[in-house]
Amino acid sequence: MSRRALTLLLGVAAIGFAEPLHAQRPDSLVAAGVRAYRDLDFELAAGYLRRALTLLEARPDTVLRTEAMAYLGAADLFLERPDSVRSVFRQLVRLNPRYRIDRLIFPPEVTTVFDAVRRATPVTVVALPSRARFSASDSALMGSVFASAYHQIRVEVQALDASVVRRVYAGPITDSLAIAWNGQATDGIPVSSGRYVLAVSSLDSTGAAVRVLRVPLDVTVVRMDTLLAPLLPTLLPTRSTGPGGLASLLGGLAIGAAVTILPSAVASDASPGAGRFVIGGAVTIGSVVGFLSARRQHALLAGNVAVNDSLRVAWQERQAAVASENNQRRRNAQITVLVGVPQVIEQGQ
Amino acid sequence: MRLAVLPVVAVLMVSVTRTGDAQSWSAGLSLATVRLQRPAVGADTSVALRGTVLGLGGVIGFGPMRFDIRYAQGSASPAGGGSSTDIVDGEILLWVTPVPWVAAGIGPHARAFVEGGGTARWLLWELRLRSGTNLVGQTVGVYIEGWRVLGASVPAVDPFDHAWGMEGGLSVAFGQSPLGRLPFSARLSYRVEQQVVGGGVRRETQDQLGIGIGVGRR
Numbered sequence: 384m385s386r387r388a389l390t391l392l393l394g395v396a397a398i399g400f401a402e403p404l405h406a407q408r409p410d411s412l413v414a415a416g417v418r419a420y421r422d423l424d425f426e427l428a429a430g431y432l433r434r435a436l437t438l439l440e441a442r443p444d445t446v447l448r449t450e451a452m453a454y455l456g457a458a459d460l461f462l463e464r465p466d467s468v469r470s471v472f473r474q475l476v477r478l479n480p481r482y483r484i485d486r487l488i489f490p491p492e493v494t495t496v497f498d499a500v501r502r503a504t505p506v507t508v509v510a511l512p513s514r515a516r517f518s519a520s521d522s523a524l525m526g527s528v529f530a531s532a533y534h535q536i537r538v539e540v541q542a543l544d545a546s547v548v549r550r551v552y553a554g555p556i557t558d559s560l561a562i563a564w565n566g567q568a569t570d571g572i573p574v575s576s577g578r579y580v581l582a583v584s585s586l587d588s589t590g591a592a593v594r595v596l597r598v599p600l601d602v603t604v605v606r607m608d609t610l611l612a613p614l615l616p617t618l619l620p621t622r623s624t625g626p627g628g629l630a631s632l633l634g635g636l637a638i639g640a641a642v643t644i645l646p647s648a649v650a651s652d653a654s655p656g657a658g659r660f661v662i663g664g665a666v667t668i669g670s671v672v673g674f675l676s677a678r679r680q681h682a683l684l685a686g687n688v689a690v691n692d693s694l695r696v697a698w699q700e701r702q703a704a705v706a707s708e709n710n711q712r713r714r715n716a717q718i719t720v721l722v723g724v725p726q727v728i729e730q731g732q
Numbered sequence: 733m734r735l736a737v738l739p740v741v742a743v744l745m746v747s748v749t750r751t752g753d754a755q756s757w758s759a760g761l762s763l764a765t766v767r768l769q770r771p772a773v774g775a776d777t778s779v780a781l782r783g784t785v786l787g788l789g790g791v792i793g794f795g796p797m798r799f800d801i802r803y804a805q806g807s808a809s810p811a812g813g814g815s816s817t818d819i820v821d822g823e824i825l826l827w828v829t830p831v832p833w834v835a836a837g838i839g840p841h842a843r844a845f846v847e848g849g850g851t852a853r854w855l856l857w858e859l860r861l862r863s864g865t866n867l868v869g870q871t872v873g874v875y876i877e878g879w880r881v882l883g884a885s886v887p888a889v890d891p892f893d894h895a896w897g898m899e900g901g902l903s904v905a906f907g908q909s910p911l912g913r914l915p916f917s918a919r920l921s922y923r924v925e926q927q928v929v930g931g932g933v934r935r936e937t938q939d940q941l942g943i944g945i946g947v948g949r950r
Binding site for chain 1: 765767769778864865866867868870872874875876878896897898900901902920921922924925926935937939940941
């Protein structure tokens with residue numbers, strides 16, 4: 384076999400044994416891209432890394448993607464593709480707002496551009512437990528918000544119609560922020576069971592939301608039974624109602640007439656004294672006076688008023704105690720929150 | 733001797749009205765002008781006597797039941813002059829109130845007339861009905877009472893025929909009395925009664941205009 388034939392045979396064998404690039408795994412592509420970047424073959428590096436990112440898009444793991452993006456951005460920088468650089472770094476920041484480019488690996492030209500893009504891309508990410516169970520009175524759903532850069536944010540729990548149920552935080556964020564929601568609405572009462580959204584809005588300098596991170600919350604609330612309000616006690620009449628009316632007037636007049644007339648019938652053949660006229664007249668006058676005064680105002684029953692006051696005070700005390708107990712029970716609801724997969728809504732894009 | 737009865741009755745009334753279980757009680761004094769009309773001895777006319785009597789009384793009630801005791805003593809003289817007649821009058825009645833607007837009472841009513849060294853005693857068993865109403869709040873009330881004698885022991889040889897009477901008046905409650913926290917009240921009344929003996933041959937008629945004051949808890 385000639386030397387040329389041997390060389391050709393080895394070449395064919397090498398090609399046959401070699402794994403084709405399109406069949407390689409993304410991590411191998413990333414590794415190849417990094418090697419090419421380090422060999423200053425930026426064009427080749429960019430090719431490997433772009434192919435790797437295409438394959439990584441469907442993966443939830445972000446570590447390899449962030450590494451690929453960082454090297455791709457750096458490669459594009461040295462290939463003098465500034466638009467591509469900003470686009471790649473912007474995607475990197477959105478993918479992982481907490482990512483900080485390694486200054487030991489990348490030169491200042493790259494880190495400077497990345498930091499500029501990061502500061503111009505205010506995004507957040509939320510870290511919450513997938514499931515939380517707590518008492519609304521003394522505990523809360525605890526979590527953290529991480530930001531790419533300093534900016535203003537607004538953290539709210541919203542209903543599905545985007546109405547605000549409770550504002551958790553509004554203000555600046557630098558690197559990270561601890562948040563807590565105790566399951567209560569703005570009025571201090573635990574929310575009803577249902578679906579809610581934890582919305583983290585990144586605001587621009589005018590206060591408009593440029594990006595909203597929406598975390599679905601499936602809330603289950605178990606409330607304690609509340610007590611029935613005490614009934615108003617039966618109060619005693621505070622003013623006399625019977626006497627003084629028309630019936631009393633007629634009764635008094637009848638008695639006055641009887642006292643005047645009947646003695647003649649009782650003492651049939653005697654002459655009753657004039658005292659009957661005194662009493663009969665007094666009764667008659669008293670009846671008329673009583674009727675007229677009763678029309679103005681019935682007599683106030685002071686004893687009943689005092690009893691009613693004490694009953695009313697006792698009832699109010701019981702009512703306040705029950706209201707306090709019920710308020711406490713309402714706040715003591717047991718809340719379970721299932722946290723869903725966050726979604727990002729970019730405003731103005 | 734008869735005057736000595738007064739303090740005894742007073743002590744009895746106070747002891748009765750101080751009973752702790754009583755739901756209501758009252759005690760009081762009364763003064764009345766009395767007029768007696770009775771047949772003149774030996775003539776077909778009647779004679780009238782006028783006088784005053786001083787009385788003590790008290791009431792003690794337990795729910796719908798009520799005991800009423802009254803004692804009065806005084807004297808009366810003929811209008812034209814003559815020997816006076818001492819009058820002693822007492823009654824004990826048990827009242828029940830089946831409905832709020834009427835009460836029924838029953839009990840003995842004893843009366844003695846002392847004149848000329850002799851004493852004529854009457855004992856009448858009476859059935860009474862009483863009704864009343866308040867006119868001005870709980871302050872002013874009026875009442876009327878009528879009674880019929882069911883049986884009697886009379887100081888006469890003639891048989892007892894019948895007797896009846898009535899009383900009406902008004903009372904005023906003044907709140908706390910000078911004696912303390914007990915309600916104080918006054919009463920003005922007119923009373924007339926007549927006893928008929930011997931099929932109408934003898935009629936004894938008494939009427940009196942009285943005023944009374946009392947303390948107690950309703």
